[in-house]
Amino acid sequence: MRLYPDPTASAVIEALAQTLGVRPGQVTLGNGSDEILAFCFQALCPNGVAFPDISYGFYPVYAQLYQVDIHTIPLRDDFTLAVEDYAGLGRTIVFANPNAPTGLALSRAQIATMLETNPGSLVIVDEAYIDFGAESAIPLLEQYDNLMVVGTFSKSRAMAGARLGYAVASEALIADLNLIKYSFNPYNLNRMTLAAGAAVLEDASYFEACAQKIINTRIIAKDKLEKSGYYCTDSMANFIFVSHPEYEAEVLQGRLRAEGILVRWFNQSRIKNWLRITIGTETQMDELVKIMDSITNK
Ligand SMILES: Cc1ncc(COP(=O)(O)O)c(C=O)c1O
Structure with a gap:
Protein backbone atom coordinates (compact mmCIF):
# COMPACT_ATOMS: atom_id res chain seq x y z
CA MET A 1 0.00 0.00 0.00
CA LEU A 201 -13.28 -11.04 -13.97
CA GLU A 202 -11.57 -14.42 -13.77
CA ASP A 203 -14.71 -16.31 -12.80
CA ALA A 204 -17.25 -15.74 -15.54
CA SER A 205 -19.42 -18.75 -14.71
CA TYR A 206 -19.86 -17.80 -11.03
CA PHE A 207 -20.79 -14.27 -12.12
CA GLU A 208 -23.34 -15.55 -14.62
CA ALA A 209 -24.86 -17.94 -12.08
CA CYS A 210 -25.28 -15.12 -9.53
CA ALA A 211 -26.92 -12.79 -12.07
CA GLN A 212 -29.22 -15.62 -13.20
CA LYS A 213 -30.24 -16.31 -9.60
CA ILE A 214 -31.33 -12.68 -9.20
CA ILE A 215 -33.25 -12.83 -12.50
CA ASN A 216 -35.05 -16.00 -11.34
CA THR A 217 -35.89 -14.49 -7.94
CA ARG A 218 -37.19 -11.36 -9.70
CA ILE A 219 -39.47 -13.37 -11.97
CA ILE A 220 -40.92 -15.35 -9.04
CA ALA A 221 -41.42 -12.26 -6.83
CA LYS A 222 -43.10 -10.34 -9.68
CA ASP A 223 -45.41 -13.24 -10.41
CA LYS A 224 -46.46 -13.56 -6.76
CA LEU A 225 -47.02 -9.80 -6.35
CA GLU A 226 -49.14 -9.71 -9.51
CA LYS A 227 -51.26 -12.53 -8.13
CA SER A 228 -51.80 -10.39 -5.02
CA GLY A 229 -53.15 -7.53 -7.13
CA TYR A 230 -49.98 -5.45 -7.56
CA TYR A 231 -48.85 -4.12 -10.91
CA CYS A 232 -45.17 -4.49 -11.82
CA THR A 233 -43.35 -3.09 -14.84
CA ASP A 234 -41.46 -5.56 -17.00
CA SER A 235 -38.19 -4.93 -15.17
CA MET A 236 -34.90 -6.15 -16.64
CA ALA A 237 -32.95 -4.93 -13.60
CA ASN A 238 -32.11 -6.23 -10.12
CA PHE A 239 -35.17 -4.47 -8.75
CA ILE A 240 -38.89 -4.38 -9.47
CA PHE A 241 -41.08 -1.31 -9.80
CA VAL A 242 -44.42 -1.91 -8.13
CA SER A 243 -47.75 -0.14 -7.74
CA HIS A 244 -51.20 -0.99 -6.38
CA PRO A 245 -54.46 0.54 -7.67
CA GLU A 246 -55.87 1.06 -4.16
CA TYR A 247 -52.97 1.44 -1.78
CA GLU A 248 -50.70 4.47 -1.83
CA ALA A 249 -47.04 3.65 -2.31
CA GLU A 250 -46.01 5.91 0.54
CA VAL A 251 -48.35 4.02 2.89
CA LEU A 252 -47.05 0.66 1.66
CA GLN A 253 -43.49 1.85 2.21
CA GLY A 254 -44.35 2.80 5.80
CA ARG A 255 -45.95 -0.60 6.46
CA LEU A 256 -42.91 -2.41 5.10
CA ARG A 257 -40.55 -0.22 7.09
CA ALA A 258 -42.47 -1.11 10.26
CA GLU A 259 -41.67 -4.76 9.47
CA GLY A 260 -37.99 -3.96 8.99
CA ILE A 261 -38.02 -3.97 5.17
CA LEU A 262 -36.64 -0.94 3.37
CA VAL A 263 -37.91 -0.15 -0.13
CA ARG A 264 -37.54 3.02 -2.15
CA TRP A 265 -40.36 5.51 -2.56
CA PHE A 266 -39.78 8.60 -4.72
CA ASN A 267 -41.60 11.79 -3.87
CA GLN A 268 -41.90 12.77 -7.55
CA SER A 269 -45.26 13.46 -9.17
CA ARG A 270 -45.24 10.86 -11.97
CA ILE A 271 -43.97 7.99 -9.84
CA LYS A 272 -45.50 8.90 -6.50
CA ASN A 273 -47.55 5.72 -6.46
CA TRP A 274 -44.66 3.36 -7.16
CA LEU A 275 -42.09 1.52 -5.09
CA ARG A 276 -38.69 0.38 -6.23
CA ILE A 277 -37.90 -2.90 -4.52
CA THR A 278 -34.41 -4.38 -4.77
CA ILE A 279 -34.29 -8.13 -5.32
CA GLY A 280 -32.87 -9.84 -2.25
CA THR A 281 -32.48 -13.52 -1.48
CA GLU A 282 -35.39 -15.89 -2.13
CA THR A 283 -36.16 -15.96 1.61
CA GLN A 284 -36.14 -12.16 1.84
CA MET A 285 -38.44 -11.87 -1.18
CA ASP A 286 -40.83 -14.48 0.23
CA GLU A 287 -41.04 -12.47 3.44
CA LEU A 288 -41.66 -9.26 1.48
CA VAL A 289 -44.38 -10.87 -0.64
CA LYS A 290 -46.05 -12.31 2.46
CA ILE A 291 -46.24 -8.87 4.08
CA MET A 292 -47.37 -7.11 0.89
CA ASP A 293 -50.03 -9.77 0.38
CA SER A 294 -51.28 -9.40 3.96
CA ILE A 295 -51.63 -5.63 3.49
CA THR A 296 -53.87 -5.87 0.43
CA ASN A 297 -55.78 -9.12 1.07
CA LYS A 298 -57.29 -8.46 4.47
C1 LIG B 1 -28.43 4.05 -13.61
C2 LIG B 1 -27.22 4.17 -12.74
N1 LIG B 1 -26.08 4.59 -13.28
C3 LIG B 1 -24.96 4.71 -12.55
C4 LIG B 1 -24.96 4.41 -11.20
C5 LIG B 1 -23.69 4.63 -10.41
O1 LIG B 1 -23.08 3.45 -10.02
P1 LIG B 1 -21.59 3.42 -9.49
O2 LIG B 1 -21.07 4.81 -9.34
O3 LIG B 1 -21.66 2.68 -8.21
O4 LIG B 1 -20.82 2.64 -10.55
C6 LIG B 1 -26.12 3.96 -10.58
C7 LIG B 1 -26.15 3.65 -9.15
O5 LIG B 1 -27.13 3.44 -8.51
C8 LIG B 1 -27.29 3.84 -11.38
O6 LIG B 1 -28.46 3.45 -10.84
Missing part, protein backbone atom coordinates in the same frame (compact mmCIF):
# COMPACT_ATOMS: atom_id res chain seq x y z
CA ARG A 2 2.99 2.31 0.24
CA LEU A 3 3.14 2.36 -3.56
CA TYR A 4 0.78 4.34 -5.77
CA PRO A 5 -1.56 2.22 -7.89
CA ASP A 6 -1.04 1.68 -11.64
CA PRO A 7 -2.52 4.83 -13.24
CA THR A 8 -3.16 2.98 -16.50
CA ALA A 9 -5.01 0.19 -14.63
CA SER A 10 -3.80 -2.05 -17.43
CA ALA A 11 -4.49 -5.44 -15.80
CA VAL A 12 -8.18 -4.68 -15.24
CA ILE A 13 -8.57 -2.90 -18.56
CA GLU A 14 -7.12 -5.82 -20.49
CA ALA A 15 -9.28 -8.37 -18.67
CA LEU A 16 -12.41 -6.23 -19.03
CA ALA A 17 -11.76 -5.58 -22.75
CA GLN A 18 -11.51 -9.32 -23.26
CA THR A 19 -14.71 -9.95 -21.28
CA LEU A 20 -16.60 -7.33 -23.29
CA GLY A 21 -15.10 -8.27 -26.67
CA VAL A 22 -13.46 -4.89 -27.41
CA ARG A 23 -9.91 -3.55 -27.69
CA PRO A 24 -8.18 -2.30 -24.49
CA GLY A 25 -7.90 1.19 -26.05
CA GLN A 26 -11.69 1.32 -26.13
CA VAL A 27 -11.99 1.03 -22.32
CA THR A 28 -11.31 3.36 -19.42
CA LEU A 29 -12.07 2.92 -15.73
CA GLY A 30 -13.54 5.29 -13.18
CA ASN A 31 -14.04 5.53 -9.43
CA GLY A 32 -17.51 4.08 -9.88
CA SER A 33 -19.45 4.80 -13.06
CA ASP A 34 -20.51 8.02 -11.33
CA GLU A 35 -17.02 9.40 -11.93
CA ILE A 36 -17.21 8.43 -15.61
CA LEU A 37 -20.63 10.09 -15.91
CA ALA A 38 -19.29 13.21 -14.19
CA PHE A 39 -16.44 13.40 -16.72
CA CYS A 40 -18.97 13.05 -19.56
CA PHE A 41 -21.13 15.89 -18.27
CA GLN A 42 -18.04 18.01 -17.69
CA ALA A 43 -16.51 17.55 -21.12
CA LEU A 44 -18.73 15.78 -23.63
CA CYS A 45 -21.90 17.89 -23.65
CA PRO A 46 -20.85 20.95 -25.69
CA ASN A 47 -24.39 21.67 -26.88
CA GLY A 48 -26.23 20.58 -23.76
CA VAL A 49 -27.68 17.27 -22.71
CA ALA A 50 -30.98 15.41 -23.08
CA PHE A 51 -32.27 12.69 -20.77
CA PRO A 52 -35.63 11.20 -19.73
CA ASP A 53 -37.68 12.92 -17.02
CA ILE A 54 -37.64 9.73 -14.97
CA SER A 55 -34.16 8.25 -14.76
CA TYR A 56 -30.99 8.16 -12.68
CA GLY A 57 -31.03 11.05 -10.21
CA PHE A 58 -27.42 12.07 -10.74
CA TYR A 59 -27.92 13.20 -14.38
CA PRO A 60 -29.57 16.52 -13.44
CA VAL A 61 -27.13 16.96 -10.53
CA TYR A 62 -24.04 16.63 -12.75
CA ALA A 63 -25.62 18.79 -15.46
CA GLN A 64 -26.23 21.57 -12.93
CA LEU A 65 -22.79 21.18 -11.38
CA TYR A 66 -21.09 21.60 -14.77
CA GLN A 67 -23.64 24.15 -16.03
CA VAL A 68 -24.78 22.01 -18.93
CA ASP A 69 -28.09 23.03 -20.52
CA ILE A 70 -30.72 20.37 -19.74
CA HIS A 71 -33.51 19.15 -22.02
CA THR A 72 -35.66 16.56 -20.25
CA ILE A 73 -37.84 14.32 -22.39
CA PRO A 74 -40.88 12.77 -20.69
CA LEU A 75 -41.17 9.02 -20.83
CA ARG A 76 -44.49 7.89 -22.31
CA ASP A 77 -47.43 7.22 -19.95
CA ASP A 78 -46.41 3.58 -19.59
CA PHE A 79 -42.84 4.70 -18.72
CA THR A 80 -41.42 3.51 -22.05
CA LEU A 81 -38.74 5.57 -23.75
CA ALA A 82 -39.83 6.32 -27.35
CA VAL A 83 -36.71 6.62 -29.52
CA GLU A 84 -38.53 8.89 -31.98
CA ASP A 85 -38.70 11.52 -29.22
CA TYR A 86 -34.89 11.67 -29.36
CA ALA A 87 -34.36 12.13 -33.12
CA GLY A 88 -32.06 14.93 -34.28
CA LEU A 89 -31.69 16.61 -30.90
CA GLY A 90 -28.29 18.17 -31.65
CA ARG A 91 -27.08 17.57 -28.10
CA THR A 92 -25.57 14.75 -26.06
CA ILE A 93 -28.09 12.11 -25.00
CA VAL A 94 -27.77 10.04 -21.84
CA PHE A 95 -30.14 7.37 -20.59
CA ALA A 96 -30.01 4.30 -18.41
CA ASN A 97 -30.73 0.96 -20.08
CA PRO A 98 -32.44 -0.71 -18.28
CA ASN A 99 -33.81 2.48 -16.83
CA ALA A 100 -33.90 3.24 -13.13
CA PRO A 101 -36.26 3.07 -11.32
CA THR A 102 -38.65 1.63 -13.94
CA GLY A 103 -36.47 -1.33 -14.97
CA LEU A 104 -37.69 -1.02 -18.59
CA ALA A 105 -35.13 -1.56 -21.35
CA LEU A 106 -34.69 -0.65 -25.01
CA SER A 107 -33.59 -3.30 -27.47
CA ARG A 108 -30.26 -3.04 -29.30
CA ALA A 109 -32.19 -2.30 -32.51
CA GLN A 110 -33.95 0.66 -30.86
CA ILE A 111 -30.61 2.04 -29.67
CA ALA A 112 -29.24 1.68 -33.21
CA THR A 113 -32.16 3.82 -34.41
CA MET A 114 -31.31 6.47 -31.84
CA LEU A 115 -27.67 6.48 -32.97
CA GLU A 116 -28.71 6.77 -36.60
CA THR A 117 -31.08 9.66 -35.93
CA ASN A 118 -28.37 11.56 -34.01
CA PRO A 119 -25.33 11.19 -36.27
CA GLY A 120 -23.51 14.29 -34.98
CA SER A 121 -24.24 13.78 -31.28
CA LEU A 122 -22.86 11.53 -28.60
CA VAL A 123 -25.28 8.95 -27.19
CA ILE A 124 -24.29 7.63 -23.75
CA VAL A 125 -25.98 4.39 -22.73
CA ASP A 126 -25.69 3.81 -18.98
CA GLU A 127 -25.73 0.02 -18.61
CA ALA A 128 -25.49 -0.15 -14.81
CA TYR A 129 -28.14 -2.93 -14.74
CA ILE A 130 -27.44 -4.60 -18.09
CA ASP A 131 -26.50 -8.05 -16.77
CA PHE A 132 -29.98 -8.79 -15.40
CA GLY A 133 -31.56 -9.56 -18.78
CA ALA A 134 -31.34 -6.64 -21.24
CA GLU A 135 -29.31 -6.43 -24.47
CA SER A 136 -25.99 -4.56 -24.27
CA ALA A 137 -25.28 -1.89 -26.88
CA ILE A 138 -21.57 -2.79 -26.91
CA PRO A 139 -21.73 -4.71 -30.24
CA LEU A 140 -22.98 -1.48 -31.89
CA LEU A 141 -19.60 0.18 -31.21
CA GLU A 142 -18.20 -1.44 -34.36
CA GLN A 143 -20.71 0.51 -36.43
CA TYR A 144 -21.29 3.77 -34.54
CA ASP A 145 -18.56 6.10 -33.30
CA ASN A 146 -21.11 8.37 -31.57
CA LEU A 147 -21.86 5.68 -28.97
CA MET A 148 -20.47 5.40 -25.45
CA VAL A 149 -21.48 2.59 -23.11
CA VAL A 150 -21.00 3.14 -19.37
CA GLY A 151 -20.96 0.20 -16.98
CA THR A 152 -20.25 -0.63 -13.35
CA PHE A 153 -19.00 -3.38 -11.05
CA SER A 154 -21.44 -2.11 -8.37
CA LYS A 155 -24.52 -4.12 -9.31
CA SER A 156 -24.15 -7.51 -11.03
CA ARG A 157 -20.57 -7.87 -9.80
CA ALA A 158 -21.56 -6.94 -6.23
CA MET A 159 -18.63 -4.56 -5.70
CA ALA A 160 -20.35 -1.24 -4.94
CA GLY A 161 -17.99 -0.56 -2.05
CA ALA A 162 -14.90 -0.95 -4.22
CA ARG A 163 -15.95 1.88 -6.58
CA LEU A 164 -15.19 0.56 -10.05
CA GLY A 165 -16.96 1.69 -13.21
CA TYR A 166 -16.04 1.86 -16.88
CA ALA A 167 -16.69 3.45 -20.24
CA VAL A 168 -16.45 1.67 -23.58
CA ALA A 169 -16.35 3.74 -26.78
CA SER A 170 -14.16 4.59 -29.76
CA GLU A 171 -10.45 4.98 -29.02
CA ALA A 172 -10.76 8.74 -29.66
CA LEU A 173 -13.54 9.21 -27.09
CA ILE A 174 -11.71 7.10 -24.52
CA ALA A 175 -8.57 9.19 -25.07
CA ASP A 176 -10.66 12.30 -24.29
CA LEU A 177 -11.97 10.77 -21.06
CA ASN A 178 -8.42 9.75 -20.09
CA LEU A 179 -7.26 13.31 -20.62
CA ILE A 180 -9.74 14.42 -17.98
CA LYS A 181 -8.81 11.58 -15.64
CA TYR A 182 -5.11 12.46 -15.87
CA SER A 183 -5.89 16.15 -15.34
CA PHE A 184 -8.01 15.36 -12.28
CA ASN A 185 -6.63 12.30 -10.50
CA PRO A 186 -4.36 9.80 -12.30
CA TYR A 187 -4.68 7.46 -9.29
CA ASN A 188 -8.45 7.38 -9.26
CA LEU A 189 -8.52 3.61 -8.59
CA ASN A 190 -6.79 2.26 -5.51
CA ARG A 191 -4.67 -0.90 -5.43
CA MET A 192 -7.27 -2.97 -3.55
CA THR A 193 -10.00 -2.13 -6.05
CA LEU A 194 -7.73 -2.93 -8.99
CA ALA A 195 -6.76 -6.29 -7.44
CA ALA A 196 -10.41 -7.16 -6.72
CA GLY A 197 -11.51 -5.99 -10.18
CA ALA A 198 -8.98 -8.21 -11.96
CA ALA A 199 -9.83 -11.20 -9.74
CA VAL A 200 -13.58 -10.89 -10.18
Whole structure:
Protein backbone atom coordinates (compact mmCIF):
# COMPACT_ATOMS: atom_id res chain seq x y z
CA MET A 1 0.00 0.00 0.00
CA ARG A 2 2.99 2.31 0.24
CA LEU A 3 3.14 2.36 -3.56
CA TYR A 4 0.78 4.34 -5.77
CA PRO A 5 -1.56 2.22 -7.89
CA ASP A 6 -1.04 1.68 -11.64
CA PRO A 7 -2.52 4.83 -13.24
CA THR A 8 -3.16 2.98 -16.50
CA ALA A 9 -5.01 0.19 -14.63
CA SER A 10 -3.80 -2.05 -17.43
CA ALA A 11 -4.49 -5.44 -15.80
CA VAL A 12 -8.18 -4.68 -15.24
CA ILE A 13 -8.57 -2.90 -18.56
CA GLU A 14 -7.12 -5.82 -20.49
CA ALA A 15 -9.28 -8.37 -18.67
CA LEU A 16 -12.41 -6.23 -19.03
CA ALA A 17 -11.76 -5.58 -22.75
CA GLN A 18 -11.51 -9.32 -23.26
CA THR A 19 -14.71 -9.95 -21.28
CA LEU A 20 -16.60 -7.33 -23.29
CA GLY A 21 -15.10 -8.27 -26.67
CA VAL A 22 -13.46 -4.89 -27.41
CA ARG A 23 -9.91 -3.55 -27.69
CA PRO A 24 -8.18 -2.30 -24.49
CA GLY A 25 -7.90 1.19 -26.05
CA GLN A 26 -11.69 1.32 -26.13
CA VAL A 27 -11.99 1.03 -22.32
CA THR A 28 -11.31 3.36 -19.42
CA LEU A 29 -12.07 2.92 -15.73
CA GLY A 30 -13.54 5.29 -13.18
CA ASN A 31 -14.04 5.53 -9.43
CA GLY A 32 -17.51 4.08 -9.88
CA SER A 33 -19.45 4.80 -13.06
CA ASP A 34 -20.51 8.02 -11.33
CA GLU A 35 -17.02 9.40 -11.93
CA ILE A 36 -17.21 8.43 -15.61
CA LEU A 37 -20.63 10.09 -15.91
CA ALA A 38 -19.29 13.21 -14.19
CA PHE A 39 -16.44 13.40 -16.72
CA CYS A 40 -18.97 13.05 -19.56
CA PHE A 41 -21.13 15.89 -18.27
CA GLN A 42 -18.04 18.01 -17.69
CA ALA A 43 -16.51 17.55 -21.12
CA LEU A 44 -18.73 15.78 -23.63
CA CYS A 45 -21.90 17.89 -23.65
CA PRO A 46 -20.85 20.95 -25.69
CA ASN A 47 -24.39 21.67 -26.88
CA GLY A 48 -26.23 20.58 -23.76
CA VAL A 49 -27.68 17.27 -22.71
CA ALA A 50 -30.98 15.41 -23.08
CA PHE A 51 -32.27 12.69 -20.77
CA PRO A 52 -35.63 11.20 -19.73
CA ASP A 53 -37.68 12.92 -17.02
CA ILE A 54 -37.64 9.73 -14.97
CA SER A 55 -34.16 8.25 -14.76
CA TYR A 56 -30.99 8.16 -12.68
CA GLY A 57 -31.03 11.05 -10.21
CA PHE A 58 -27.42 12.07 -10.74
CA TYR A 59 -27.92 13.20 -14.38
CA PRO A 60 -29.57 16.52 -13.44
CA VAL A 61 -27.13 16.96 -10.53
CA TYR A 62 -24.04 16.63 -12.75
CA ALA A 63 -25.62 18.79 -15.46
CA GLN A 64 -26.23 21.57 -12.93
CA LEU A 65 -22.79 21.18 -11.38
CA TYR A 66 -21.09 21.60 -14.77
CA GLN A 67 -23.64 24.15 -16.03
CA VAL A 68 -24.78 22.01 -18.93
CA ASP A 69 -28.09 23.03 -20.52
CA ILE A 70 -30.72 20.37 -19.74
CA HIS A 71 -33.51 19.15 -22.02
CA THR A 72 -35.66 16.56 -20.25
CA ILE A 73 -37.84 14.32 -22.39
CA PRO A 74 -40.88 12.77 -20.69
CA LEU A 75 -41.17 9.02 -20.83
CA ARG A 76 -44.49 7.89 -22.31
CA ASP A 77 -47.43 7.22 -19.95
CA ASP A 78 -46.41 3.58 -19.59
CA PHE A 79 -42.84 4.70 -18.72
CA THR A 80 -41.42 3.51 -22.05
CA LEU A 81 -38.74 5.57 -23.75
CA ALA A 82 -39.83 6.32 -27.35
CA VAL A 83 -36.71 6.62 -29.52
CA GLU A 84 -38.53 8.89 -31.98
CA ASP A 85 -38.70 11.52 -29.22
CA TYR A 86 -34.89 11.67 -29.36
CA ALA A 87 -34.36 12.13 -33.12
CA GLY A 88 -32.06 14.93 -34.28
CA LEU A 89 -31.69 16.61 -30.90
CA GLY A 90 -28.29 18.17 -31.65
CA ARG A 91 -27.08 17.57 -28.10
CA THR A 92 -25.57 14.75 -26.06
CA ILE A 93 -28.09 12.11 -25.00
CA VAL A 94 -27.77 10.04 -21.84
CA PHE A 95 -30.14 7.37 -20.59
CA ALA A 96 -30.01 4.30 -18.41
CA ASN A 97 -30.73 0.96 -20.08
CA PRO A 98 -32.44 -0.71 -18.28
CA ASN A 99 -33.81 2.48 -16.83
CA ALA A 100 -33.90 3.24 -13.13
CA PRO A 101 -36.26 3.07 -11.32
CA THR A 102 -38.65 1.63 -13.94
CA GLY A 103 -36.47 -1.33 -14.97
CA LEU A 104 -37.69 -1.02 -18.59
CA ALA A 105 -35.13 -1.56 -21.35
CA LEU A 106 -34.69 -0.65 -25.01
CA SER A 107 -33.59 -3.30 -27.47
CA ARG A 108 -30.26 -3.04 -29.30
CA ALA A 109 -32.19 -2.30 -32.51
CA GLN A 110 -33.95 0.66 -30.86
CA ILE A 111 -30.61 2.04 -29.67
CA ALA A 112 -29.24 1.68 -33.21
CA THR A 113 -32.16 3.82 -34.41
CA MET A 114 -31.31 6.47 -31.84
CA LEU A 115 -27.67 6.48 -32.97
CA GLU A 116 -28.71 6.77 -36.60
CA THR A 117 -31.08 9.66 -35.93
CA ASN A 118 -28.37 11.56 -34.01
CA PRO A 119 -25.33 11.19 -36.27
CA GLY A 120 -23.51 14.29 -34.98
CA SER A 121 -24.24 13.78 -31.28
CA LEU A 122 -22.86 11.53 -28.60
CA VAL A 123 -25.28 8.95 -27.19
CA ILE A 124 -24.29 7.63 -23.75
CA VAL A 125 -25.98 4.39 -22.73
CA ASP A 126 -25.69 3.81 -18.98
CA GLU A 127 -25.73 0.02 -18.61
CA ALA A 128 -25.49 -0.15 -14.81
CA TYR A 129 -28.14 -2.93 -14.74
CA ILE A 130 -27.44 -4.60 -18.09
CA ASP A 131 -26.50 -8.05 -16.77
CA PHE A 132 -29.98 -8.79 -15.40
CA GLY A 133 -31.56 -9.56 -18.78
CA ALA A 134 -31.34 -6.64 -21.24
CA GLU A 135 -29.31 -6.43 -24.47
CA SER A 136 -25.99 -4.56 -24.27
CA ALA A 137 -25.28 -1.89 -26.88
CA ILE A 138 -21.57 -2.79 -26.91
CA PRO A 139 -21.73 -4.71 -30.24
CA LEU A 140 -22.98 -1.48 -31.89
CA LEU A 141 -19.60 0.18 -31.21
CA GLU A 142 -18.20 -1.44 -34.36
CA GLN A 143 -20.71 0.51 -36.43
CA TYR A 144 -21.29 3.77 -34.54
CA ASP A 145 -18.56 6.10 -33.30
CA ASN A 146 -21.11 8.37 -31.57
CA LEU A 147 -21.86 5.68 -28.97
CA MET A 148 -20.47 5.40 -25.45
CA VAL A 149 -21.48 2.59 -23.11
CA VAL A 150 -21.00 3.14 -19.37
CA GLY A 151 -20.96 0.20 -16.98
CA THR A 152 -20.25 -0.63 -13.35
CA PHE A 153 -19.00 -3.38 -11.05
CA SER A 154 -21.44 -2.11 -8.37
CA LYS A 155 -24.52 -4.12 -9.31
CA SER A 156 -24.15 -7.51 -11.03
CA ARG A 157 -20.57 -7.87 -9.80
CA ALA A 158 -21.56 -6.94 -6.23
CA MET A 159 -18.63 -4.56 -5.70
CA ALA A 160 -20.35 -1.24 -4.94
CA GLY A 161 -17.99 -0.56 -2.05
CA ALA A 162 -14.90 -0.95 -4.22
CA ARG A 163 -15.95 1.88 -6.58
CA LEU A 164 -15.19 0.56 -10.05
CA GLY A 165 -16.96 1.69 -13.21
CA TYR A 166 -16.04 1.86 -16.88
CA ALA A 167 -16.69 3.45 -20.24
CA VAL A 168 -16.45 1.67 -23.58
CA ALA A 169 -16.35 3.74 -26.78
CA SER A 170 -14.16 4.59 -29.76
CA GLU A 171 -10.45 4.98 -29.02
CA ALA A 172 -10.76 8.74 -29.66
CA LEU A 173 -13.54 9.21 -27.09
CA ILE A 174 -11.71 7.10 -24.52
CA ALA A 175 -8.57 9.19 -25.07
CA ASP A 176 -10.66 12.30 -24.29
CA LEU A 177 -11.97 10.77 -21.06
CA ASN A 178 -8.42 9.75 -20.09
CA LEU A 179 -7.26 13.31 -20.62
CA ILE A 180 -9.74 14.42 -17.98
CA LYS A 181 -8.81 11.58 -15.64
CA TYR A 182 -5.11 12.46 -15.87
CA SER A 183 -5.89 16.15 -15.34
CA PHE A 184 -8.01 15.36 -12.28
CA ASN A 185 -6.63 12.30 -10.50
CA PRO A 186 -4.36 9.80 -12.30
CA TYR A 187 -4.68 7.46 -9.29
CA ASN A 188 -8.45 7.38 -9.26
CA LEU A 189 -8.52 3.61 -8.59
CA ASN A 190 -6.79 2.26 -5.51
CA ARG A 191 -4.67 -0.90 -5.43
CA MET A 192 -7.27 -2.97 -3.55
CA THR A 193 -10.00 -2.13 -6.05
CA LEU A 194 -7.73 -2.93 -8.99
CA ALA A 195 -6.76 -6.29 -7.44
CA ALA A 196 -10.41 -7.16 -6.72
CA GLY A 197 -11.51 -5.99 -10.18
CA ALA A 198 -8.98 -8.21 -11.96
CA ALA A 199 -9.83 -11.20 -9.74
CA VAL A 200 -13.58 -10.89 -10.18
CA LEU A 201 -13.28 -11.04 -13.97
CA GLU A 202 -11.57 -14.42 -13.77
CA ASP A 203 -14.71 -16.31 -12.80
CA ALA A 204 -17.25 -15.74 -15.54
CA SER A 205 -19.42 -18.75 -14.71
CA TYR A 206 -19.86 -17.80 -11.03
CA PHE A 207 -20.79 -14.27 -12.12
CA GLU A 208 -23.34 -15.55 -14.62
CA ALA A 209 -24.86 -17.94 -12.08
CA CYS A 210 -25.28 -15.12 -9.53
CA ALA A 211 -26.92 -12.79 -12.07
CA GLN A 212 -29.22 -15.62 -13.20
CA LYS A 213 -30.24 -16.31 -9.60
CA ILE A 214 -31.33 -12.68 -9.20
CA ILE A 215 -33.25 -12.83 -12.50
CA ASN A 216 -35.05 -16.00 -11.34
CA THR A 217 -35.89 -14.49 -7.94
CA ARG A 218 -37.19 -11.36 -9.70
CA ILE A 219 -39.47 -13.37 -11.97
CA ILE A 220 -40.92 -15.35 -9.04
CA ALA A 221 -41.42 -12.26 -6.83
CA LYS A 222 -43.10 -10.34 -9.68
CA ASP A 223 -45.41 -13.24 -10.41
CA LYS A 224 -46.46 -13.56 -6.76
CA LEU A 225 -47.02 -9.80 -6.35
CA GLU A 226 -49.14 -9.71 -9.51
CA LYS A 227 -51.26 -12.53 -8.13
CA SER A 228 -51.80 -10.39 -5.02
CA GLY A 229 -53.15 -7.53 -7.13
CA TYR A 230 -49.98 -5.45 -7.56
CA TYR A 231 -48.85 -4.12 -10.91
CA CYS A 232 -45.17 -4.49 -11.82
CA THR A 233 -43.35 -3.09 -14.84
CA ASP A 234 -41.46 -5.56 -17.00
CA SER A 235 -38.19 -4.93 -15.17
CA MET A 236 -34.90 -6.15 -16.64
CA ALA A 237 -32.95 -4.93 -13.60
CA ASN A 238 -32.11 -6.23 -10.12
CA PHE A 239 -35.17 -4.47 -8.75
CA ILE A 240 -38.89 -4.38 -9.47
CA PHE A 241 -41.08 -1.31 -9.80
CA VAL A 242 -44.42 -1.91 -8.13
CA SER A 243 -47.75 -0.14 -7.74
CA HIS A 244 -51.20 -0.99 -6.38
CA PRO A 245 -54.46 0.54 -7.67
CA GLU A 246 -55.87 1.06 -4.16
CA TYR A 247 -52.97 1.44 -1.78
CA GLU A 248 -50.70 4.47 -1.83
CA ALA A 249 -47.04 3.65 -2.31
CA GLU A 250 -46.01 5.91 0.54
CA VAL A 251 -48.35 4.02 2.89
CA LEU A 252 -47.05 0.66 1.66
CA GLN A 253 -43.49 1.85 2.21
CA GLY A 254 -44.35 2.80 5.80
CA ARG A 255 -45.95 -0.60 6.46
CA LEU A 256 -42.91 -2.41 5.10
CA ARG A 257 -40.55 -0.22 7.09
CA ALA A 258 -42.47 -1.11 10.26
CA GLU A 259 -41.67 -4.76 9.47
CA GLY A 260 -37.99 -3.96 8.99
CA ILE A 261 -38.02 -3.97 5.17
CA LEU A 262 -36.64 -0.94 3.37
CA VAL A 263 -37.91 -0.15 -0.13
CA ARG A 264 -37.54 3.02 -2.15
CA TRP A 265 -40.36 5.51 -2.56
CA PHE A 266 -39.78 8.60 -4.72
CA ASN A 267 -41.60 11.79 -3.87
CA GLN A 268 -41.90 12.77 -7.55
CA SER A 269 -45.26 13.46 -9.17
CA ARG A 270 -45.24 10.86 -11.97
CA ILE A 271 -43.97 7.99 -9.84
CA LYS A 272 -45.50 8.90 -6.50
CA ASN A 273 -47.55 5.72 -6.46
CA TRP A 274 -44.66 3.36 -7.16
CA LEU A 275 -42.09 1.52 -5.09
CA ARG A 276 -38.69 0.38 -6.23
CA ILE A 277 -37.90 -2.90 -4.52
CA THR A 278 -34.41 -4.38 -4.77
CA ILE A 279 -34.29 -8.13 -5.32
CA GLY A 280 -32.87 -9.84 -2.25
CA THR A 281 -32.48 -13.52 -1.48
CA GLU A 282 -35.39 -15.89 -2.13
CA THR A 283 -36.16 -15.96 1.61
CA GLN A 284 -36.14 -12.16 1.84
CA MET A 285 -38.44 -11.87 -1.18
CA ASP A 286 -40.83 -14.48 0.23
CA GLU A 287 -41.04 -12.47 3.44
CA LEU A 288 -41.66 -9.26 1.48
CA VAL A 289 -44.38 -10.87 -0.64
CA LYS A 290 -46.05 -12.31 2.46
CA ILE A 291 -46.24 -8.87 4.08
CA MET A 292 -47.37 -7.11 0.89
CA ASP A 293 -50.03 -9.77 0.38
CA SER A 294 -51.28 -9.40 3.96
CA ILE A 295 -51.63 -5.63 3.49
CA THR A 296 -53.87 -5.87 0.43
CA ASN A 297 -55.78 -9.12 1.07
CA LYS A 298 -57.29 -8.46 4.47
C1 LIG B 1 -28.43 4.05 -13.61
C2 LIG B 1 -27.22 4.17 -12.74
N1 LIG B 1 -26.08 4.59 -13.28
C3 LIG B 1 -24.96 4.71 -12.55
C4 LIG B 1 -24.96 4.41 -11.20
C5 LIG B 1 -23.69 4.63 -10.41
O1 LIG B 1 -23.08 3.45 -10.02
P1 LIG B 1 -21.59 3.42 -9.49
O2 LIG B 1 -21.07 4.81 -9.34
O3 LIG B 1 -21.66 2.68 -8.21
O4 LIG B 1 -20.82 2.64 -10.55
C6 LIG B 1 -26.12 3.96 -10.58
C7 LIG B 1 -26.15 3.65 -9.15
O5 LIG B 1 -27.13 3.44 -8.51
C8 LIG B 1 -27.29 3.84 -11.38
O6 LIG B 1 -28.46 3.45 -10.84
